[in-house]
Amino acid sequence: xxxxxxxxxxxxxxxxxxxxxxxxxxxxxxxxxxxxxxxxxxxxxxxxxxxxxxxxxxxxxxxxxxxxxxxxxxxxxxxxxxxxxxxxxxxxxxxxxxxxxxxxxxxxxxxxxxxxxxxxxxxxxxxxxxxxxxxxxxxxxxxxxxxxxxxxxxxxxxxxxxxxxxxxxxxxxxxxxxxxxxxxxxxxxxxxxxxxxxxxxxxxxxxxxxxxxxxxxxxxxxxxxxxxxxxxxxxxxxxxxxxxxxxxxxxxxxxxxxxxxxxxxxxxxxxxxxxxxxxxxxxxxxxxxxxxxxxxxxxxxxxxxxxxxxxxxxxxxxxxxxxxxxxxxxxxxxxxxxxxxxxxxxxxxxxxxxxxxxxxxxxxxxxxxxxxxxxxxxxxxxxxxxxxxxxxxxxxxxxxxxxxxxxxxxxxxxxxxxxxxxxxxxxxxxxxxxxxxxxxxxxxxxxxxxxxxxxxxxxxxxxxxxxxxxxxxxxxxxxxxxxxxxxxxxxxxxxxxxxxxxxxxxxxxxxxxxxxxxxxxxxxxxxxxxxxxxxxxxxxxxxxxxxxxxxxxxxxxxxxxxxxxxxxxxxxxxxxxxxxxxxxxxxxxxxxxxxxxxxxxxxxxxxxxxxxxxxxxxxxxxxxxxxxxxxxxxxxxxxxxxxxxxxxxxxxxxxxxxxxxxxxxxxxxxxxxxxxxxxxxxxxxxxxxxxxxxxxxxxxxxxxxxxxxxxxxxxxxxxxxxxxxxxxxxxxxxxxxxxxxxxxxxxxxxxxxxxxxxxxxxxxxxxxxxxxxxxxxxxxxxxxxxxxxxxxxxxxxxxxxxxxxxxxxxxxxxxxxxxxxxxxxxxxxxxxxxxxxxxxxxxxxxxxxxxxxxxxxxxxxxxxxxxxxxxxxxxxxxxx
Numbered sequence: 001x002x003x004x005x006x007x008x009x010x011x012x013x014x015x016x017x018x019x020x021x022x023x024x025x026x027x028x029x030x031x032x033x034x035x036x037x038x039x040x041x042x043x044x045x046x047x048x049x050x051x052x053x054x055x056x057x058x059x060x061x062x063x064x065x066x067x068x069x070x071x072x073x074x075x076x077x078x079x080x081x082x083x084x085x086x087x088x089x090x091x092x093x094x095x096x097x098x099x100x101x102x103x104x105x106x107x108x109x110x111x112x113x114x115x116x117x118x119x120x121x122x123x124x125x126x127x128x129x130x131x132x133x134x135x136x137x138x139x140x141x142x143x144x145x146x147x148x149x150x151x152x153x154x155x156x157x158x159x160x161x162x163x164x165x166x167x168x169x170x171x172x173x174x175x176x177x178x179x180x181x182x183x184x185x186x187x188x189x190x191x192x193x194x195x196x197x198x199x200x201x202x203x204x205x206x207x208x209x210x211x212x213x214x215x216x217x218x219x220x221x222x223x224x225x226x227x228x229x230x231x232x233x234x235x236x237x238x239x240x241x242x243x244x245x246x247x248x249x250x251x252x253x254x255x256x257x258x259x260x261x262x263x264x265x266x267x268x269x270x271x272x273x274x275x276x277x278x279x280x281x282x283x284x285x286x287x288x289x290x291x292x293x294x295x296x297x298x299x300x301x302x303x304x305x306x307x308x309x310x311x312x313x314x315x316x317x318x319x320x321x322x323x324x325x326x327x328x329x330x331x332x333x334x335x336x337x338x339x340x341x342x343x344x345x346x347x348x349x350x351x352x353x354x355x356x357x358x359x360x361x362x363x364x365x366x367x368x369x370x371x372x373x374x375x376x377x378x379x380x381x382x383x384x385x386x387x388x389x390x391x392x393x394x395x396x397x398x399x400x401x402x403x404x405x406x407x408x409x410x411x412x413x414x415x416x417x418x419x420x421x422x423x424x425x426x427x428x429x430x431x432x433x434x435x436x437x438x439x440x441x442x443x444x445x446x447x448x449x450x451x452x453x454x455x456x457x458x459x460x461x462x463x464x465x466x467x468x469x470x471x472x473x474x475x476x477x478x479x480x481x482x483x484x485x486x487x488x489x490x491x492x493x494x495x496x497x498x499x500x501x502x503x504x505x506x507x508x509x510x511x512x513x514x515x516x517x518x519x520x521x522x523x524x525x526x527x528x529x530x531x532x533x534x535x536x537x538x539x540x541x542x543x544x545x546x547x548x549x550x551x552x553x554x555x556x557x558x559x560x561x562x563x564x565x566x567x568x569x570x571x572x573x574x575x576x577x578x579x580x581x582x583x584x585x586x587x588x589x590x591x592x593x594x595x596x597x598x599x600x601x602x603x604x605x606x607x608x609x610x611x612x613x614x615x616x617x618x619x620x621x622x623x624x625x626x627x628x629x630x631x632x633x634x635x636x637x638x639x640x641x642x643x644x645x646x647x648x649x650x651x652x653x654x655x656x657x658x659x660x661x662x663x664x665x666x667x668x669x670x671x672x673x674x675x676x677x678x679x680x681x682x683x684x685x686x687x688x689x690x691x692x693x694x695x696x697x698x699x700x701x702x703x704x705x706x707x708x709x710x711x712x713x714x715x716x717x718x719x720x721x722x723x724x725x726x727x728x729x730x731x732x733x734x735x736x737x738x739x740x741x742x743x744x745x746x747x748x749x750x751x752x753x754x755x756x757x758x759x760x761x762x763x764x765x766x767x768x769x770x771x772x773x774x775x776x777x778x779x780x781x782x783x784x785x786x787x788x789x790x791x792x793x794x795x796x797x798x799x800x801x802x803x804x805x806x807x808x809x810x811x812x813x814x815x816x817x818x819x820x821x822x823x824x825x826x827x828x829x830x831x832x833x834x835x836x837x838x839x840x841x842x843x844x845x846x847x848x849x850x851x852x853x854x855x856x857x858x859x860x861x862x863x864x865x866x867x868x869x870x871x872x873x874x875x876x877x878x879x880x
Contacts, residue, residue: 055082057094064097071397073105096124103132106400106429123154130163136430139171140463158189162198169205177202193221197229204233213242228261235268243268244279259297262287266301270308280305294322300332307336327366330358334372343379351376352385365392367401374407383415402430406438413442433467441473449477453486460493468494468502475508482794482821483712484516507535514543517792517819517826534565542574547826550582569601576610580617581825588614605633609642616646621655637667644676648683656680657689671697671704709773709795713784720776729780737771737779744809774803774820782814790817798822 055063060079067076080098083090090098095118102111111132115125126149133142146164149156161184168177181199184190196219203212209230216222216230227250234243247265262283269280284302287293293302299322306315319325319333334354337347355373358365365373370393377386390408393399399408405428412421425431425439436459443452456474459466466474471494478487491509494500506529513521526532526540537560544553557575560567567575572595579588592611595601608631615624624646628639640663647656660677667673674697681690697703710719718727727733741749774795781791799822811818811829818829 055088057091060088060090061094061097064094064101068097068101068104071105073102073107076101076105092118092120092122092125096122096128099125100128103128103135106136108132108136108138121152121154123149123157123160126154127157127159127163130160134163134167134170137432137464139167142167143176156183156187158192158194161187161189161195165195165198165202169202172206174203174206174208177206191221193219193223193226196221197223197225200226200229200233204229204236207237209233209237209239209242224255224258224261227255228258228264231261231264235264238268238271240268240271240274240276240279259292259295262292263297263301266298266305270305277309277311280309296324296326296328300328303329303332303336307332307339312336327358327363327369330354330363331366331368331372334369334376338372338376338379343376345380348376348380348382352382364396367398367404370398371401371403371407374404374411378407378410378414381414383411386411386415399424399427400429402428402432402435406432406434409435409438409442413438413446416446418442418446418448433464433470436464437467437470437473440470444473444477444480447480449481452477453481456490465497466493468499468505471499472504472508475505475512479508479512479515481717482516482710482792483717484513484518484792485712485715487512487516501530503529503531503533503536507533507539510536510539510543514539514546515821517790517794517821519543519547519549519826534568534571537565538568538571538574541571542577545574545578545581547828548581550578550584553578554584554587567599567601569595569604569607572599572601573606573610576607576614580610580614583617585614585618585620605636605638608633609638612639612642613646616643617649619646619650621646621650621652625655625659635666637663637670637673640666641673641676644673644680648676648680651680651684653680653684653686668700669702671702674702675704705797707773707795707797709777709793711777711781711791711793713781718777718780720773720780722773723771724773724776727776727780729783732783733776733779734771736783737775740779740782740810740813743813744806747809747813749806749809772800772803774799775806778807778810778818778820782816787816790819792819792821794821796823798824799827 060083063079064076067073067079076098082088095114099111099114099118102108102114111129115121115129118125126145130142130145130149133139133145143164146160146167149160161180164180165177168174168180181202184195184199189195196215199215200212203209203215212230212233216226219226227246231243231246234240234246243265247261250261266280266283269276269283280302284293287295287298287302292298299318303315303318306312306318315333315336319329322329334351337343337351337354351373355365355369358369370389373389374386377383377389390399390411393404393408398404405424408424409421409428412418412424421439421442425435428435436455440452440455440459443449443455452474456466456470459470471490474490475487478484478490487509491500491505491512494502494505499505506525509525510522513519513525522540522543526536529536532540537556541553541556541560544550544556553574557567557571560571572591575591576588579585579591588611592603592607595607596603608627612624612628615621615627621643624643628634628643631639633639640659644656644659644663647653647659656677657680660673660680663670663673664677674693678690678693681687681693706721708719708721710717712718720727724730774793777793777795778791781793785791799820803820804827807818807820807827807829810816812831816830820827820829
C-alpha cells in the first residue's frame with residue numbers, strides 16, 4: 001500500500017474530499033521523481049510543518065504526467081490527494097494534466113467530477129474529457145461535451161474536431177459527421193491535413209468510402225497518413241481492386257510505400273478474396289526488393305497473411321527467419337495457430353509452447369498475447385491453464401483491458417464459474433459490446449435466463465446498441481423460458497434497429513417460437529427467410545419433430561436435399577427424432593445407415609439414443625437392448641434410460657429391472673431411473689419391489705425432482721406445483737378445475753388411477769392425480785387468457801397419461817386449443833383430439849382439399865364437427 005495506514009475508499013469518491021492520514025510515501029524510484037529542494041537545506045525560518053509541506057507546480061505536474069504515462073491511477077490519486085491536503089492552489093495547466101490523467105487511466109467518473117469543479121476551462125479541458133468519454137465507449141456523453149464546448153463559445157481547435165469526427169466514425173453517424181465537416185470548413189480549418197485525414201477516416205468507417213476518395217482527390221495537402229487512411233478504408237469494406245490500384249498509384253508517383261501502408265495491404269490479402277494469395281506473394285517479393293521484408297511491421301503482416309490464407313508452413317518459415325523476434329512477431333505466430341472457427345489441440349499446444357518460450361526469453365506478454373492465450377484455453381477447455389494466465393494478467397495489472405476482460409468472462413462462464421465471470425465483468429472499466437455479449441451469452445449457456453434478460457434491459461437503458469449475437473442469445477433465453485411475449489418484444493427491437501434479417505437471428509427466432517409452442521410462427525419465419533442455411537433447415541426439421549409433425553419434418557429434409565444443402569449431424573438428429581415420435585421404424589433405420597454411409601457423418605451418442613427410443617416405442621425392447629450392447633456407448637446412461645422409458649410403456653418388468661440396475665450402476669445419484677423402475681413395478685401391481693425402490697431412494701438420500709408447470713400471462717410467468725395453494729387465485733382455480741372435471745366426466749372421462757406417488761407418499765393418491773401442476777396451470781390459462789388465445793403450458797417432467805387424456809376432453813368442452821410441452825416433446829390438443837391424432841387429422845383434411853372439390857371438403861368438415869358436438873360451427877359450414 002502507498003499510505004501509512006489503510007482506509008476503505010468508496011468506488012466513486014470525490015478527489016477533493018479524500019483525506020490522507022499522513023505524509024504520502026509513493027513507491028516510485030528516486031530517479032523518476034521530479035527534483036525538489038531537500039528539507040535540511042532550507043533555512044531554519046523556512047522549515048515548514050512536515051504535514052503541510054507541499055511540492056511546487058512543476059513537481060506535481062511531473063508526478064501526474066508519470067502516472068498518465070505509466071497508466072497507474074493510484075500514483076495519480078496519491079499526488080492529487082497530497083495537493084488537496086496541503087491546500088495547494090493548482091494552475092489551469094496542472095488541473096488539465098490531472099483531468100487528462102483520470103481520463104487516460106479510465107476513471108471517467110472522477111474526471112467528470114473534477115471537470116465540474118474546475119474554476120476555469122479552456123479548449124484543452126474539453127478535449128481531454130471528450131477523449132476520455134470516447135475511450136470508454138460513452139459516445140453520447142462525449143458528444144454532449146463537444147456541444148457544451150460550442151455553447152460556452154470556445155474556439156475549437158483541430159483536436160476537438162478530430163475527436164468529434166472519431167465519435168461519428170465509431171458510431172457510424174454519417175449525418176452528424178457531415179455537420180461537423182461543415183463546421184470544420186466554417187472554422188477555417190478545412191485545409192489542415194490533420195483534419196483531412198480524420199474526415200477520410202470518418203467517411204470510411206461510416207461506409208462512405210466514395211466520399212472519402214472524393215475528399216482525397218480534392219485535397220491539396222496530403223501526407224502518408226492520408227494514403228494509409230484511404231487504403232485502410234478500402235480494406236475495411238473489402239474493395240480490394242481499388243486498394244491494389246491505389247497502391248500502384250503510390251508507386252507510380254514515386255511516393256515511398258511505408259511499412260504501415262504495406263502492412264494494411266497485406267492485411268487485406270489475408271481476407272481470402274479472389275487472387276489474394278497471388279497479390280500477397282507479389283507484395284512479399286516487392287517488400288524483399290525494397291528491403292522491408294525483415295521490418296518488424298511488414299514481417300508481422302506477412303506472417304499474419306500466410307497464416308490466415310492457410311499457409312502455416314510459410315508463416316512458420318518467416319517466423320524462423322526473423323533474427324530479432326519481437327513481441328509482435330510472437331503475437332502474430334500465436335494468432336496464426338489460433339486462426340479459424342475450430343482450434344485443434346495440436347495448434348493450441350503450439351501456441352502454449354510459444355507463450356512459454358517468449359517468457360523464457362524475458363519478453364513481457366502484451367494485452368494481445370494474453371487475449372490470444374485465453375482464446376486458446378477457451379477453445380480446448382484448458383480452464384486450469386487459463387486461471388494461471390489470469391494470475392499473470394493480474395500481476396501485470398492488465399485485467400482492466402476490455403478484450404482481456406471479455407476473454408476472462410468467457411473462460412469462467414465456460415468452466416461453469418458464474419460468480420467469477422460476473423466479477424471479471426464488474427472490474428472491467430470499459431464495457432464494450434463484446435463484454436456485454438460475453439456475459440449475456442454466459443448467463444444463457446449456464447441456464448441463468450432471467451439474469452440474461454435483466455442484463456439485456458440494462459444494456460439497452462445505457463443507450464448501447466446490441467448486435468445480432470446478443471439478440472440471438474436473448475431469443476435463446478426466451479425459448480428456454482418459453483416466454484414468447486418477451487421474445488416478440490426482442491424480435492420487434494431487432495426489426496426496429498435494422499438487424500432483423502440476419503440469418504442468425506431468424507434461426508433463433510424459429511427456435512424461440514417452436515419451443516414456446518407456436519410452430520405456425522416458426523414456419524412463417526422460415527418461409528420469410530431469403531437464404532436459409534443448414535442451421536435454418538435443421539432447426540425447422542427438429543421443431544416439427546418435437547411437435548409431432550413427423551411427416552412434415554421428413555418432407556422438409558427431402559426439400560433441403562433438393563436445394564443442394566448438405567445436412568449435418570444436427571439435421572440427422574432432428575430426422576431421427578421425427579422418425580422416433582412418428583413410429584417410423586424402417587425410415588429411421590434407413591436414415592441412420594445413410595448418415596454413416598452416404599454422408600460420412602460421425603455418429604454420436606445422441607443419434608444412437610434416438611434409435612434406441614425408436615425401437616423402444618415400437619415395442620422392440622430386445623432389439624433395442626442388443627443395439628445398445630453393440631453400439632460402443634453401452635457405458636452411457638442416456639442409452640439405457642431411453643430403453644427404460646419404453647419398458648414402462650410396455651410394462652416389461654423383466655427387461656425393465658435389468659436395464660434399471662444398469663442405469664443405477666452408471667448413474668447412482670440420478671433420480672430418474674429410480675422413479676421409472678418404481679413406476680414399472682407400480683403399474684404392474686407389484687407393490688413389494690416398488691416399496692423397496694422407495695426405501696432405497698430414502699437410504700441413499702435421492703429425491704425425485706418435483707414437477708413444475710408454468711404459463712406466461714401478460715408479462716408475468718406463473719408457476720405451479722402439485723396441490724399448489726400459493727397462487728393468489730388458488731381458490732378460483734380449484735373451483736374452476738372441479739367444475740371442468742364434472743363436465744368432462746359426463747362425456748365419459750375416467751381418471752386413470754389412482755396410483756401412489758413416489759414423491760408424495762403421504763398425500764392421497766387421487767388428490768395428487770387431480771391436482772397435478774399442469775392441470776392447475778391450464779386452468780389458470782383458461783381463466784386468464786382470451787377465448788381465442790391458445791393455452792400454452794410448459795412442464796419440466798413428462799406428462800402423465802391421465803393428464804394427457806384429460807387435456808383431450810378439456811379442449812373439447814372448453815373449445816380451446818391447449819399446447820403442453822414436457823421434457824420430451826409438445827402435445828397439441830384441440831376439438832377433443834390430442835398429439836399425433838390431431839396433427840394427422842389436420843394433414844388429412846389438407847390432403848382432402850386437394851383431392852376433392854371445395855364443397856366436398858366442406859361437407860367432410862361438417863360431418864366431423866357434427867360428430868364432435870360442435871353444432872354451432874357445423875351450422876356455419878352448412879350455411880356456407
